[in-house]
Amino acid sequence: MTSMEKRLQKELQAMTKDPPVGVKVNMESLSSNLSEWVVDIDGATGTLYEGEKFQLGFKFTPRYPFDSPQVMFIGRNIPVHPHIYSNGHICLSILTEDWSPALSVQSVCLSIVSMLSSCKEKKLPPDNAIYVRTCSKDPKKTRWWYHDNSV
Amino acid sequence: MGNCFKSSSNDDISLLRGNDHHDPALEPAPFVEPPPPYRPQQRMPIFHPSPGVSRPANQLTEDEQIKIAQRLGLINHLPTGKYDGTNKKAKECVICMNEFVFGDELRYLPCMHCYHRECIDDWLMRSFTCPSCMEPVDAALLTTYQTS
Numbered sequence: 001m002t003s004m005e006k007r008l009q010k011e012l013q014a015m016t017k018d019p020p021v022g023v024k025v026n027m028e029s030l031s032s033n034l035s036e037w038v039v040d041i042d043g044a045t046g047t048l049y050e051g052e053k054f055q056l057g058f059k060f061t062p063r064y065p066f067d068s069p070q071v072m073f074i075g076r077n078i079p080v081h082p083h084i085y086s087n088g089h090i091c092l093s094i095l096t097e098d099w100s101p102a103l104s105v106q107s108v109c110l111s112i113v114s115m116l117s118s119c120k121e122k123k124l125p126p127d128n129a130i131y132v133r134t135c136s137k138d139p140k141k142t143r144w145w146y147h148d149n150s151v
Numbered sequence: 152m153g154n155c156f157k158s159s160s161n162d163d164i165s166l167l168r169g170n171d172h173h174d175p176a177l178e179p180a181p182f183v184e185p186p187p188p189y190r191p192q193q194r195m196p197i198f199h200p201s202p203g204v205s206r207p208a209n210q211l212t213e214d215e216q217i218k219i220a221q222r223l224g225l226i227n228h229l230p231t232g233k234y235d236g237t238n239k240k241a242k243e244c245v246i247c248m249n250e251f252v253f254g255d256e257l258r259y260l261p262c263m264h265c266y267h268r269e270c271i272d273d274w275l276m277r278s279f280t281c282p283s284c285m286e287p288v289d290a291a292l293l294t295t296y297q298t299s
């Protein structure tokens with residue numbers, strides 16, 4: 001087993017044994033070497049996304065956890081949020097330049113849940129139309145300029 | 152008769168002139184080194200000269216090679232030690248998520264977080280920050296090295 005698989009195996013164990021509220025690993029989605037995951041996310045109660053269900057797709061390189069995972073919303077329901085593009089790409093600094101190997105699938109999911117929960121107005125990012133037309137398929141290739149973090 | 156100053160004739164000088172110009176045809180051919188032997192490169196280390204940039208060691212620019220050598224030097228200045236269980240706070244390496252076992256080789260960062268040496272060295276080559284607290288690893292030391 002590679003070091004990526006060993007670590008993901010541990011993360012998977014922890015997340016299935018003691019799953020955080022509103023975050024559930026979709027077991028059927030796991031590829032045999034664990035390099036691809038789908039995580040089901042529930043919009044938290046008392047927030048603008050209450051009752052909505054979303055899916056996050058994770059892709060890991062063999063260099064995980066030194067390389068950040070590729071993370072994006074997938075499926076039919078993409079949350080409408082000022083930091084989430086309509087193609088599922090997420091503008092979140094820990095997914096690129098602020099990544100640290102101390103972060104995990106669980107901490108990434110929780111950051112995204114809290115990013116959704118703190119949203120006060122459902123609206124697309126201001127540059128959504130042009131971004132979705134011109135971006136790379138891999139959100140990690142985007143040179144994000146981080147919008148203000150107040151939202 | 153007064154003392155007459157006598158200027159030297161040109162004749163003496165002409166005697167000194169030898170045939171000292173170079174004939175390129177007579178010079179030895181410059182020594183050419185043989186090419187280095189071919190080495191299969193299956194285990195070429197990958198380096199990360201800056202965040203998001205990774206390249207095999209043989210494709211680095213000179214500047215990048217210098218930066219990497221400096222970084223390696225800095226990393227080797229950070230203290231190491233074997234896990235002996237005395238530090239109750241440090242139980243697991245957050246990079247590989249394995250618990251420390253007696254005899255594991257650890258490296259200590261200035262913020263007092265510690266990791267397996269192998270795990271953290273890999274990360275420090277990419278980013279000179281502590282994965283746990285994001286504290287820069289002795290930025291002062293880094294700048295003195297870089298400006299010298």
Ligand SMILES: [Zn+2]
Nearest residue numbers: 244247267270
């Ligand atoms: Zn480790």
Ligand SMILES: [Zn+2]
Nearest residue numbers: 262264281284
């Ligand atoms: Zn630290």
